Amino acid sequence: MALREGQKYRKALPDGPYKGKHLPKSVLDTPDDKTIVFHFDQPRAEVPFAVAMPNIGAVPPGKDTKEKYDKAPLASGPYKIQNFKPGKGIQFVKNDQWDPKTDSIRHQYVDKFDVSFGHQWVDSTRRLQADKGADRNAMTFTNAVDPSQISTVLKDKEAMSRSLTKTQPYVDVVSINTDRVKDKKVREAIAWAFPSGQYLQQFGGPKAGEIGGGLVGPTLKGYDPSFDPFQKKKYPGGNAKKARELLKEAGKENYELVYAYGNGDTHQDASVVVEQALERAGFKVQKKEIDQSTYYTQIGKVKNKYDLYRSSWGADWPSASTVVPPVYGGENVYDDSANYSHLNVPSVNDEISKVTKVSDLSRATSEWIKLSEKILTDDVPAVPTFYNRLFTLWGSGLGGVKFNSVYGAVDPTAVFVK
Amino acid sequence: MLRFLARRSLGAIVILILISAITFFLFFALPAEPARLACGKNCDPTSLAMINKNLGLDQPVPVQYWKFMVGIVAGRDFAVGHCDAPCFGYSFVSQEPVWSTIVDRFPTTLSLAVGGAAVFLVCGIGIGMIAAWRRGTWIDKFFSSLSLLGASMQIYFVGVLALAWFVSGLGIMDQPAYYPFTENPAKWFSGMLLPWVVLSLIFMANYSRMTRSQMVEQLQEDHVRTARAKGLSSRTVFFRYAWRGAIAPIVTIFGIDLGSLLGGAMVTEYTFTLHGIGRLAVESVQLTDLPMLMGVMLVSSAAIVVFNILVDAAYAFIDPRVRLA
Known part of the structure; x- marks a missing residue:
């Protein structure tokens, strides 16, 4: 089994x-x-990672309430749910059944966590920066400093002393639809021409991410920071010259590309930068704006009419095994799948089956990284753009705030009120 | 009066059924896949088909619509148990019953609407009356310009500025939040004060301008001139004669405004992070949550329709010339 x-x-x-x-x-x-x-049925090196996911836990038989379980799960940690209103908020209070001696990782320093949902970044940034009243004891898991407020916060030394900037497991790429752009040389030209640095700037610059060289990010085991085959770090605006040469070699000058993007401000701004860089490199760009709320459904159609579109994927745990098969595995080419490039290459598929069977964890993780690198250089299914970063603040009344790189969020397990 | 109410209620039900049908059928014209949301990251066609089946999305749209409408009147049976009428089903996203979610969010919207309305009505009409009374003076000009300024403001702009100045900057106002009135009236008041003020800034302008123009018009009417000629005090003329005539159109607009506010003040709720009906409406559209969207649409439309009927009924009291039939 x-x-x-x-x-x-x-x-x-x-x-x-x-x-x-x-x-x-x-x-x-x-x-x-x-x-x-x-x-x-076969070696599964990454089971420890899988069972460490927050949605997996042992439950005594008598406590399994079946379909009602998600409303009132068994509390085996330092806190238990007091009240939960989906979409609105959740409150946690101390779990008196928890024994600190059995748990060296988590703590019970805070009396109560009152979590409220649905805060706009602009608003949470304002409140955390102002640090007034009850907000002194406030923190956020994933709300970043809003891109529009980054420069103000950077100048605020006091607020910066209550901040962190860390890399998350989310990797932004621009997928190339390999069903439409079949010529590898053209895909290489796109990868060389793409202005990843300028593109990242539209999303908030170095506080929002770091320029990506590969398809998997620095939070993964075995990640190689020097891997950057299309020199995205050296050429933030893209290498138009190299791209032109490749297009010429392929005999595809003035190649027409359909670039699709969501109709949010940031993506609209980014589309201008992308268009200019690709046109500098000798492409003809046709921009297609997609309603943000149905963006993923539209680019997720295998028969979509677009050549290039942004997509993002986060590793579930620090191994590229949670990235390469779902995003670049040939068996995942269907509507709404994460394989937005529709990559289905036999050698890649074979390698995926082979690495899945590796029983040694550290060998497995490094094999997955190698495979991700091979996919990028051999097949160019996507252009690396940036590895997401979280730049966030918390209130001056809190201590013990740290970052969890696996979840890509602020870690509340050791937080205390000063 | 009874005949009037019966006829209008029947009409209201027809309107609500039409709105529900239009919303329901339009939803399926969206290029979105509601089941995708419940399917997680590693979603495959088999799981997607199973979710579609569980949500009943594999059935023809008219059948789905019929079941939904029957559920509202007679309740409905789901795998997790019976859902009592009015049953709007379960949210695709949170799996919570739609009706109880709306009931949970409604007090926030009610507080925002009623409190905001009280502020903009009192201030708006008051300013309008002062301006009409002192027509042509600097007071009139000042208030007219002020209301023009107010009318051109946007909540997402004024709201954010107000938060930055009064809450984060000066710290003289509390961070807006909803606390139930029954639990702590003082906290309820201080938590809602800023949203009320900002919401009323925008609405106030309409009311002051309308009151002013109505009053100015009424003050030139024959019956007002007659009253003056008869030697009645200017206060009596102003309030008993002119005001009585001016109030009717204001009540009409107020009924519609209050109805729409009870259906949710989307921008205000987003700006002040309040979890009301308006926010629920926006989220259900963004998340393609059909049952929630239907529930919110019907409650909001019902609020507007009901307040329209109330306004028409109120006319009979305000204007003796109007007879309801």
């Missing part, structure tokens, strides 16, 4: 775990009160 082998799992237990049956011991075994044994 395998957690990932969906079909076999379904055969073993066609109705899921809610019909009074349990998985057979040959699949999942609990030899004593403290051990769960998963039997896999």
Whole structure:
């Protein structure tokens, strides 16, 4: 059995775990009160990463409330839910059943976490920078300093002493639709011409991200900072000369590209920079604006009529195994899939199956990185643009605020009120 | 009166059914995939089909619409249990019952609308009357310019400035937030004060300008001149004669404004991070959450329709010439 082998799992237990049956011991075994044994059909080096995800936890049989579980999950950590209103907020209070001696990572310093949802970045930045009243004890998980306020906050030394800027696991790329742009030389020319540095500037510059050289980011194990085959760091505005040469070699001068982007301000501004750089390199660019709320549905259609479009993907855990197969694996070419480039190359697919079977974790992670590099240089399915960064503030009344690079968010586990 | 109410209520129901049908069918014209949201990052066609089936999205649109409408009147059975009438179903996004979400968000919108309306009505009409009373003087000119300035303002601009100055800068006002009136009236008041003031700045302008022009017009009417000629005090003439005539169009506009405000003040709610009906409406459109969108649309439309009926009924009291039938 395998957690990932969906079909076999379904055969073993066609109705899921809610019909009074349990998985057979040959699949999942609990030899004593403290051990769960998963039997896999092949080596699965990354299981520890998978089970460390926040949506996985052991639940005693009597506490499994089935379809009602998500409304009132068992609290095994330092806090429990007091009240939850989806879309509005959630409050956590101390869990008196939690024993600090059994848990060296998390703490119970704060009496209560009152989390409210739906704050605009402009508003959370204003409040955290002003640091008034109850906001002195406020923090945010993922709200960044709004791009429009970055320069003001940078000048505010006091606020900057309550800030962090860290790289997140989210990687922005501009996917190339390989069904339409079939010539690899043309794709290479796009990759050389693309102005990743100038593009990043529209999203907030170095505080919003760092220029990306590859398809996977620095939060992953085995990441190589020197990997930058299209010299995105050296040429922030793109290398038009190199791109022109490639187009000439391919006999595709004045190649027409359809560039699609969401109709938000930032993307509209970025589209101008992109258009100019690609035209400098000898492309003809046709811009197509897409309504932001349906952007991913539209670019997610396999039969879309666009050549270039931005997409973003975050690794689930620090291995490129959670990036390469879903985003560049050939079996994932269907509507709404993350393989926006529609890349389906037999050698890549074979390599994915091979690396999946590697049993040694550190070898597996480095093989995945190597494969991501090979995909970029051999197939050019996307242009690396930037690795997202989180630049955020918190109130002066808080201590112990740190960053969790796996979740790409501020980590509340050691936060205390001064 | 009863006949009037019965006829108008029937008309209102027809309007609401039409609105519901238009919303429902238009939703499916969107190039969006609601099931995609519930499908997660590594979504494949099998999971997508399963979610579509669970949400009932695999059925023909008219069938879905019929089931939805029946649910509102008679309740509906779902896999998780029975949903009592009025059942608007479950949100595609949060899986919460739509009706209880609306009930939870409504007090915020009600507080914002009623409080804001009280401020803009009192200030707007007051300013308009002063301007009309002192017509042609600097007071009139000052207030007329002021209301023009107010009318050209936008909440997302004034609101953000007000937050930056009064809350973050000077610190003389509380961060806007909703606290239930029943739990803490003082906190409720201080939490809503800034949204009320900003909301009323925009609306106030309309009311002061309308009051002024109506009053000016009324003060030139024959019956007012007669009253003056009869030697009635200027206060009596102003309030009992002119004001009575001027109020009717103001009540009409107020009814419509209050109805729309109860359907949610989207920009105000976003600007001040208030979780009301307006914000819920915007979010349900962004997230292609059909049941929530339908619920919010129907509640908002019902508010407008009901207030229109109330305004028409109120006419009979304000203007004795109007007879309801």
